[in-house]
Amino acid sequence: MKNTISERIADFLKNYPPFNAMDSKQLEKLSLEVVIIHKESNTIVFGENEKPHEQFYVVNKGAIALSKEGSSQILDICDEGDVFGLRPLLAHENYKLEAKAYEETILYAIPIKDFKPLALENKRIGNFLIESFASNTGNPYSIKHRGKLYGTNNEEDQFSTNKILDLQPIKYSTDLISCNEGTKIKTIANKMTKHNVSSILVEKNNLPVGIITDKDLRKKIATGLFPITASAKTTMSTPIITYPKDLTLAQSQMAMMKSNISHLVLTEDGTTDSPAVGILSKHDIMVAVGNNPAVLLRAIKRATDFKRLRNIRHGIMNLLRGYLDQNIPLGLVSKIISELNDASSKQVIEIALSKMDEDLPVKFTWLSMGSQGRGEQLLNTDQDNAIIFEDVPEEELEKTRNHFLKLGESITKGLNIIGFDYCPADMMASNRSWCRSLKEWKEITAHWIHNPGSEEILLSSIFFDYNVTFGEKALADELSHSIFDHANHYPQFFVHLASGALKNPSPSGFFRDFLVEQDGEHKDFFDLKLRALMPIIDAARVLILSHSIKSINNTAERYEKLAELEPNNKELYLACSYASKALLKFRTRQGLLHNDSGRYIALDKLNKEEKIKLKRTFKTVKEIQSLIEIRFQVKNLIR
Known part of the structure; x- marks a missing residue:
């Protein structure tokens, strides 16, 4: 007789790492040993410094908050599919954090004695655990290295600066999903799923009379207490607790704790006698107070x-400010903010796809290029993106392209709404020149490489700094192979690429004075991007490509790899790595200070220390450009 419970456990676990690395028999065997644990809200799973249990945990439903004991600062939230409590079992150490149910939660407890042999015989599981240890996090694939933020000795200090005041009004969702008292539960569940919400408001005569949440569905419907054909009136929580719409963050936290509820209904005057204007959930509060990448x-x-995404991006900027204020290493900051930027772009694409009138005819890839492709886009700078779609017969090409142009227009508009400016040069997937079939992209990039004028060099260089944000990675890989194949069969291309890297103007003149813009909108401003950052970025690209290294896009990481490959130039390359991070950090600070891209710097606003730090990087810029000129024998350059 089949064990249906273990089958359900296996079906759940197979969707999440490291269990997705197991074959079906291994997973079935392990699932037989799993114990299901139910935790009420605010109950402890394990405490800080407690000896490790004989099992680790996976969240099935609900959420687990990880924090330092006695601290109100939540360091991480584990929700559906997240693994926690595993590291101490393998490292034979006590728990470093307290794990507490943030809401009513169902856990799968997995015995370490049954899991460990599978980890030893399965290389993919072993790799997961190694990366998990290296990044000090339960799931290294969720946000790269985020756990390093919590692995130091001064965790409290790192998150002590909260940019969001407790007494400021809390932001809430105004997109109310509602029903009437007679609506059937099945209809309600479908409606909640469609709109991806955790609650639905029950109204009578346009006034709130009750609320139904995920918790109600679990406790009242899934348990069989009420049938799925029951009405909203029989299952809703009522009377509801309402508050005025100008509720503060502190008030909302206290209100939920006081009434032991997870959702607040906000009305015009704070009573049930006025229409509802919004619903506030625990998750909304977590985002407001979190300033935490996982949240x-x-x-x-x-x-x-x-x-909604635009509002969340304000939180990302607050997170960035906090990291810079606390002098978190920029390499780590870049990884985290880049992950959040990629996730934001991916969600924009998901939303745009959900709004399409019809399915797309073929598969496609969305490429994020430029600073986002290099993992260096910390501020909300302009977009650089492209679409590659699968090849189709010639007679269907334009019709297919029009489908993707429509999608590209929707996505670039969405990216603009959430804070990423349109590209001034229109290098975006909404432009037909940047929306092509795989065959077309191969042809045009080959043309650029074999006919390397200044414009062709600029266009081709973009395709060495991209990131697959969404879609079929295989399409991008095939294009990348084609580009490198043509470049390797035409070595002169690298000379032209080096020439392009030397065209940006020098950052300083005689006596190391800053060279500023002579006219135009930014007259007397220093162009940090064009005169300092781009020479460093362009040099890294041509040097790393000359070594046939195509797996590293980030500028600082390219120089660190070059330092390994060329020990005789190690000092210069490490100086370039440092300079790239210093310049990026400087630009980010300026951008946050002036609420712009940070590209153009008003020198009269800088203090003496800031000017000195900037000038220190100029020597490195000139040295790397000199190396490029000599190595690739670039002659008669326009400097």
Whole structure:
């Protein structure tokens, strides 16, 4: 006789790492040993410094908050599919954090004695655990290295600066999903699923009379207490607790704790005698107080419209400010913010796809290029993106392209709404020149490589700094192979690429004075991007490509790899790595200070220390350009 419970456990676990690396027999065997644990809200799973249990945990439903004991600061939230409590079992150490149910939660407890042999014989599971240890996080694939933020000795200090004041009004969702008292539960569940919400308001005569949440469906319907054909009136929580719409963050937290509820209904005057204007959930409060990458990532994935994503991106900027204020290493900051930027872009694409009138005819890839492709887009700078779609017969090409142009227009508009400016040069997937079939992209990039004028060099260089944000990675890989194949069969291309890297103007003149813009909108401003950042970025690209290294896009990481490959130039390359991070950090600070891209710097606003730090990088810029000129024998350059 089959064990249906273990089958359900296996069906759940197979969707999440490291269990997705197991074959079906291994997973079935392990699932037989899993114990299901139910935790009420605010109950402890394990405490800080407690000896490790004989099992680790996977969240099936609900959420687990990880924090330092006695601290109100939540360091991480584990929700559906997240693994926690595994590292101490393998490292033979006590728990470093307290794990507490943030809401009513169902856990799968997995015995370490049954799991460990599978990890030893399965290389993919072993790799997962190694990366997990290296990044000090339960799931290294959720946000790269996020756990390093919590692995130091001063965790409290790192998150002590909260940019969001407790007494400011809380932001809430105004997109109310409602029903009437006679609506059937099945209809309600479908409606909640469609709109990706955790609650639905029950109204009578346009006034709130009750609320139904995920918790109600679990406790009252899934348990069989009420049939799925029951009405909203029989299962809703009533009377509801209402508050005024200008509720503050502190008030909302206290209100939920006081009444032990997870959703607040906000009305015009704070009573049930006025229409509802919004619903506030625990998750909304988590995002407001969190300033935590894991919390922000989950908020991004749950966003169902561009407006909601735009609000979440304000939290990302607050997170960035906090990291810079606390002098978190920029390499780590870049990885985290880049992950959040990629997640935001991916969610924009998901939303745009959900709004399409018809299915797309073939598979496609969305490429994020430029600074986002290099993992260096910290501020909300302009977009650079492209679409590659599968090849189709010639007679269907334009019709197919029009489908993807429509999608590209929707996505670039969504990216603009959430804070990414349109590209001034129109290098975006809404432009037919940047929306092509795989065959077309191969042909045009081959043309650029074999006919390397200044414009062709600029266009081709973009395709060495891209990131697959969404879709079929195989399409991008095939294009990448084609580009490298043509480049390797035409070595002169690298000379032209080096020439392009030397065309950006020098950052300084005689006596190391800053060279500023002579006319135009930014007259007397210093162009940090064109005169300092781009020479460093362009040099890294041509040097790393000359070594046939195509797996590293980030500028600082390219120089670190070059330092390994060329020990005789190690000092210069490490100086370039440092300079790239210093310049990016400087630009980010300026952008946050002036609420712009940080590209153009008003020198009279800088203090002496800031000017000195900038000038230190100029020597490195000139040295790397000199190396490029000599190595690739670039002559008669326009400097």
